[in-house]
Amino acid sequence: MALSVIGSSFAVGAAHAAPTIDPADLPVADVPMPAGEGEYSYIATHEVTKRAASMKLADGIASLPVPAQYRPANLALAAQFDIAVQSALRSPGGCVQVVVDPRARSGSLFNYGFFAVAGQYCP
Helix, strand or coil, rough: CCEEEEEECCCCCCCCCCCCCCCCCCCCCCCCCCCCCCCEEEEECHHHHHHHCCCCHHHHHHCEEEEEEEHHHHHHHHHHHHHHHHHHCCCCCCCCEEECCCCCCCCCCCCCEEECCCCCHCC
């Protein structure tokens, strides 16, 4: 299942990105998502994915200072990243892939997609 978020942002104040999703309902890690023309794809190692989870990186993303109009997009970005990390770590050796589309849409700077990648496809 693809987890994508449109927009790049920074949030005001402390926030938490923890999704209210049952672990059984998390997407299943799978093959890496192909990047389209002009997009960039980055696949983290399993170790980096574990470190992102242990650092609660999604909460850090949610806490970045941004103008109020970008706060909902920033919180969504953090939550989707958290879901991708949780899903990836349910696969032995799993990792997270980030696909960045630098072509701005709807006033955003970038479009991001976060994907849980099964361990056999991780670096």
